[in-house]
Amino acid sequence: MNASGTVWGERCFAVVIGLFGAFWIIQASKLPYWSDFAPGSGFLPFWLGVALVIMVAAFLLQSFRAAPVDAQSEAPVDAGGRGRIVQIMLGLIACLALLEWVGFVVSVGLYLAFLIGWVERRTLVETAAVSLGTVAFLWLLFKKWLGVPFPEGPWGF
Template identity: 35%
Template sequence: MSAGTTKRGAAPGRRGVSVSYLVAGFVLLALAAIVGREAVEMRFYSSLGPGAGFFPAILAGLLALLALALVWQATFRADTLPRTEFASVGRAGYARIGAIVAGLLAIAFLVEWAGFRLSVGLFLFALFVMVGRYPLLRSALAAALLAAAYHLVFDVLLRVPLPAGVLGL
């Protein structure tokens, strides 16, 4: 092995392909494709100006460009990206990630039945306790205040009705 190369043959200080950034880039590219497909199904223009599909299409295009830039950088310029320690998350980190995903899925399935404020309030409470590791009283207070703030912004100020559920919450 020569003095100017590392074990894998790369120049010193340089990294190969960054797999975590590459995966993130492809996930963002897939998200851009989904948003773009949905945007194409909506009207781009209406008699009043831009239609419902106009801004999502622009955002999907920008997201796709940024995702492609991330894929390119992760493949050819990985040394310029910040190092990630994703592999060092450990079991506790994966459990927290799983709890967040499970909570989001629970909201998606329960929001019509339980109502937006109750389902989001319970999700935020669980998130503060399990992920943030805050005390129970502090978590309950923060979750209740945020759920009330969502109600104030959407239902009262913007007049956007949120699902009330069977309990009317």
């Protein structure tokens, strides 16, 4: 991504936060603004929403008034980087979706194997050793030592 792409991304991200601020104003308006002698439940969230909208507007103004960016001035990000992020996140979503069905060990183990073996293209030995070693360590630490009731699959772990 070049510098101008980064600037536009930054502006879009700020707009999302501004929209969140506007949403907070609307939701806070439904709560009591003032009770007998003191601010009510909606007072602070309302003004925080207002502050967010104003600051995001100021940020956008500042960003548009700044000198135009030179599209060639920034080194491009690793081309495979964005694909890697998508794979990591999709893998995480799949891992969480499976967690209660197949249990912590299988779900997290498969996710680790996917990341190391598929996304990072490491050797089979590395993939197996790190995946199995990590889930075994986490299972012992959290389940056995700290007594955390991790979700279990039909096979009891």
